[in-house]
Amino acid sequence: xxxxxxxxxxxxxxxxxxxxxxxxxxxxxxxxxxxxxxxxxxxxxxxxxxxxxxxxxxxxxxxxxxxxxxxxxxxxxxxxxxxxxxxxxxxxxxxxxx
Numbered sequence: 001x002x003x004x005x006x007x008x009x010x011x012x013x014x015x016x017x018x019x020x021x022x023x024x025x026x027x028x029x030x031x032x033x034x035x036x037x038x039x040x041x042x043x044x045x046x047x048x049x050x051x052x053x054x055x056x057x058x059x060x061x062x063x064x065x066x067x068x069x070x071x072x073x074x075x076x077x078x079x080x081x082x083x084x085x086x087x088x089x090x091x092x093x094x095x096x097x098x
Contacts, residue, residue: 013046013050016046017045017046017047020045020046021034024037024038024041025037027041028040028041
């Protein structure tokens with residue numbers, strides 16, 4: 001699955017990542033490799049953090065959409081009338097298409 005995170009193409013993203021690299025050089029002056037300093041600090045890159053947050057937000061949005069569809073379907077179901085189950089199934093199907 002392709003990454004949903006925004007590529008670090010805006011100036012603010014580059015500035016933040018540059019700042020993180022400089023901070024790692026100050027905190028770990030003996031370590032010349034940026035990746036190694038991140039490992040020593042037990043810190044993810046800002047790019048991976050963006051990707052994780054984007055995935056979480058996407059999952060949360062999908063969960064909320066599913067919850068709304070489920071609640072809409074529940075309003076159609078009448079336990080005393082079995083034919084409402086078909087209406088509920090139709091409502092869920094229509095909800096998934098939007």
